[in-house]
Amino acid sequence: MSGNAVTAAATARMPDAAAADFIHSLFKPAHILVAISGGSDSTGLLVALAERLKAFPTSNVALSAATIDHGLRAESADEARDVAALCASLGVPHVARRWEGEKPKNGIMAAARGARYELLTDIADKISANVVVTAHTLDDQRETLAMRAARLNEGEGIAGTGIADAMLFDRRVWIVRPFLACRRADIRAYLTERGMSWLDDPSNEDVRYERVRTRKRLAQNAAPPSVLDGGSTRTALSMEATAWLDRYVTVHAGVLCAVSRDALAADEAVLSYALPYLTAVFGGEPYGPGRERMRRILDFMGEGKPGRRTAGGVLFDLRRDGLYLMRENRDIRPLELASGADGIWDGRFRIVNRGPTAIRIEAAGAKGAAEFPESLPKGAVQRARAVLPLVIAGDGENAASVAIVPYLAPFDRFLTRFDLTFADRLSACFGRAPYARPPL
Known part of the structure; x- marks a missing residue:
């Protein structure tokens, strides 16, 4: 897959070109499952892929679509039926699934996201699809970077990371974003040229959600959507941290991490990447400590005096021969x-x-x-x-x-392609197999 097509580099892509680049990048044979809600972005993605494959019927690529009804709005079932009709008109097999069960009162968006990926992965397994695609756009990327920058200012998060072009879910299937370098306005123009309509989800105007508030704020900024380097800096950092891991770190019995003293003199960027992930793994959390808490740990290590500190449920035991990380023996629920x-x-x-x-x-x-x-x-x-x-x-x-x-909590559920090299090597430290390769 070309770097510009999916990593949201400086130049925005047109929908048809992005779809063509994505199909070209796939290992063949391939079976694509498109996650489609009926909104403009996912409708445009399905139409662009369907048109491209129709023009090249011998490409050895199959196309299917799936709609996840979260059951959060009364109209959602009817919308799923409308999407099914669209897929039938395009000759694309379609599956609909509903998120059943009681919904959480807090963190509904995160819970819905997890449920959506679970259901999509189950569908992919049943129809033997080897890649799921979602319609995240350059606009989504811009919003994500703005939200994460705001969290960074509050002492949380990781600088410069946006939506990844590809993500492995649950060690099972890769989720790819072919439209990550496409503007929403271009996608809608693409559909309008073809006389096609789309659904508008009212939740996209609900200011109770952080993303909606961020979108409205960004809409007042006339500057064009822009992102950083598409993850290339973070990917390079992942590789540097992998070399650091190889040289200095040993994992014992899956519960004790031994880091040699020499490791603590490494470049701070490498330490600031690797140590939060090690903390998350040994603390059993999907994310490492926030920036301020990690800063205190780095300062403690920099002083070089033997002692102990805690962060993220992990005990940092600094001794003359090295640093030892292990889970704190508290708040461990049966x-x-x-x-x-x-x-x-x-x-x-x-x-x-x-x-x-x-x-x-x-x-x-x-x-x-x-x-x-x-x-x-x-x-x-x-x-x-x-x-x-x-x-x-x-x-x-x-x-x-x-x-x-x-279980490697920061990677086994959601693993971005940015972090694949480091995650693979850490997985080996725990005696686990490598993660599945991207289908690109």
């Missing part, structure tokens, strides 16, 4: 799993109950029994053993019929 069920315990381990009875997983405490090298500090080893998972069967005995796999 997890109960029925026979045959699986779940994530403490954000750090995926556990599958293969036995005939229910099990309970809790922090091992004094019962932790993993093997560690004799050269490691005894205090660090004792703390690390205490936060290992202990599995107890329903009858109170230790259970053996389980599968326990380390």
Whole structure:
């Protein structure tokens, strides 16, 4: 895929050209699943891909579409039927799924996003689609950068990161954004030229949502949409951090991270990239500590004096020979799993109950029994053993019929292509397989 087509570089792309570049970039054979809501962006994406494939019917690429009805508005079911009719007119197979169950009162947008990707991934599995595409645009990118800049000013977030051109969801399927360098106005002009209409979601005008407020504020700025470097700087930083990881970091039993003293003299940009991710992994959180909290940890390490600090649920134990990271032994909630069920315990381990009875997983405490090298500090080893998972069967005995796999919270659910190199190497440190390759 050309860099300009999907990474939102300096020059905006026209919808038909972006669609052509995306199709050309795919490994063949391929089966594309388009996520379509009926709005202008996703309608334009489906139409552009359908037209391009119709012009080149021997391209060895199949096209399908899916609509996720979140059930948040009374009109959503009718809108899904309208989208199905559009797909039928284009000769594109279409599947609709509804987000069932009780909706959360807080964080509804994030919950809806997760549910949408879950349902899209399930559909992709069933129809053997190897790539899902969504219609994020240059306008979306501009809004995202503005929101993240605002959070950065409040001491949170990561500088200069916008929407990634490609993202691996749940280690299962890659989500790609072919229109990330396209302006919404150009997409609508493209549809209007073809006499096609689209649906307008009223939630796009609801100022209760941060993105809507940001969009309205940006609309008052006459400057054209612009972004940074399409992630190239962050990708390069990921590669530098990977070399740092290879040279200085060792993971023991999935619960103790040993970082050599020499590592702490690395470029601050590398440390500011790698350490928050290591903190997130060992703390079982999808995100690392905010900028201010991480700044305090970096300053502590820079002083070089042995001692301990905490951030993100992780204990930073600085000794003469190096830095040791491990989960704090507090606020670790137990997890109960029925026979045959699986779940994530403490954000750090995926556990599958293969036995005939229910099990309970809790922090091992004094019962932790993993093997560690004799050269490691005894205090660090004792703390690390205490936060290992202990599995107890329903009858109170230790259970053996389980599968326990380390879970990398910042990567195993959502992994951007920016961070793939670093995530792959860290996955290997935990004895896990590499992440799936992008289909591009």
